Amino acid sequence: MLLRLASFRNDHTFSFIVTTDSTIAAIATPPGVGAVSLIRLSGPQAKGIAAEIFNGRPSDNWCARSQHFGKIQDHDGEVIDEVLLTYFPGPASFTGEDTVEIACHGGVVVTRKVMEALLNAGAVPAEAGEFSQRAFFNGRLDLTQAEAIMDLISAQTNLAAKAAQEQLSGRLGTNLEAIRQDIIGLLAHLEAYIDFPDEDIDPDSSELLLARLRGIMNEVKQLLATADQGKILREGLRTVICGAPNAGKSSLLNLLLGFDRAIVTDQAGTTRDTIEETLNLNGIPIRLIDTAGIRDGATAIEQEGIERSREQVERAELILWVIDSHAASASIEFPEGSRVVKLLNKSDLSRHPDWDGVEGLEFCCFSPSAEEQVRDYLYGTLVNDGMISTSNLTSINTRHQHCLKRAADCFEIAERNLLAGESPEFVAMDLREGLSAVGDVIGKTDVEEILGEIFSSFCIGK
Secondary structure: OEEEEOOOOOOOOOOEEEEOOOOEEEEOOOOOOEEEEEEEEEOOOHHHHHHHHEEEOOHHHOOEOOEEEEEEEOOOOOEEEEEEEEEEOOOOOOOOOOEEEEEEEEOHHHHHHHHHHHHHOOOEEOOOOHHHHHHHHOOOOOHHHHHHHHHHHHOOOHHHHHHHHHHHOOHHHHHHHHHHHHHHHHHHHHHHHHHOHHHOOOOOOHHHHHHHHHHHHHHHHHHHOOHHHHHHHHHOEEEEEEEOOOOOHHHHHHHHHOOOOOOOOOOOOOOOOOEEEEEEEOOEEEEEEEOOOOOOOOOHHHHHHHHHHHHHHHHOOEEEEEEEOOOOOOOOOOOOOOOEEEEEEOOOOOOOHHHOOOOOEEOOOOOOOHHHHHHHHHHHHHHHOOOOOOOOOOOOOHHHHHHHHHHHHHHHHHHHHHHOOOOHHHHHHHHHHHHHHHHHHHOOOOOHHHHHHHHHHHOOOO
16 A cells, blocks of 8 residues: 655645555464464455465355355465455455455464465555555545544453444544534535625624534534543543551452452551552443552651652542541642542541541441442442543544644634624634544545535525
8 A cells, every 4th residue: 555645735634645556464363372363355456365375166256245165275285274264345345445354273373374375475464553544545434433443452341342332333423524514514605605705695694603603612512521531431540549558548459459459467558669450440441559658757668659659649530538537637638620539448447536527438448348339439429520421432532632622722713703703714714724623533634525515505606
């Protein structure tokens, strides 16, 4: 595949020149020993290359999307393995090109030799992500769907996998395409009025233009609001367990994980360094970080652990403040704006007066119901605070967020220009830049659509 990216023009649009004259091959299953390995082949010569090494039904009689049994032979005619071959003629394939999948036995040597036979027959090794890249260039996927493939593969929880699947199905792309069409319609009407003043095209009133523009801005802002949820589902919520020594921090970590990950003793200062593990909280990936107890008058070694604890607290997205409710108050300073969940441990003992009136979950780490109590409380906190929405899993990633922030900025400038009574040309320029930014998310920056909308909607020159 030859890919050339043209230079950016003033309106931030760009064009791709793509020629796909090579046929790529790759092992699609992970390294190691298994029952079956899968080798994929895609490109204009996929059928011919596969037929050259496949001894079975002739390629002229291959049925689309049906498996054919046969043997793979090397260039000397030696049998490598018995396989099942499936042919997917383009454009009705993942990449939009002719594609062949070969399922062989899962040995390392066998898989490598089948791959070598394909390369000797004329295929070239695929680059990382090249199958999905070809699917994008051939119109089988938009950029959000291509990105969702890796999200689905790397998902650590059911909720993360469900969110990735929704994006892969095109839900986010559909929402963004609807926004694009709204912008194109608004821009087409405005530019028709500017470019064809003699055609008796009535301009929308400023009030109507503002209403349409604000509707678009609201849709963009709703998508931007999902960025935090998307980051959590993809990377996990960075959650720091902190508190005074012997408050039960390590016991809480072990409780939530279901096994003894951290050492627990009655001696203060047992934890000297941070410990990190991942927790599946009802589908929400949580990156739990246990830290050393924070107190004054610690030894030099313990003080180093305390400094690391404070560094983790500074970087935390959620803080679980474990409190020994039986002991006197031990205040901890948290960064401004921190999300802090108070967990009052040792509820089996009498509460110290210092904690009277403090709201939080009262529990005992060694109670049989403690794990369920804490998990339910944390899950409810995340949902009620709006950090996670289980009803709407549409979520954008960092790249989407950057593009949509650019779009939102452009629309805000357009709004100010409309309110100030500026020339329509300035408003149109802002809308064009916003359209380009939204198009960058899904990989669509076709400026010709605007001209097509003008002529089809307004019948210029009839």
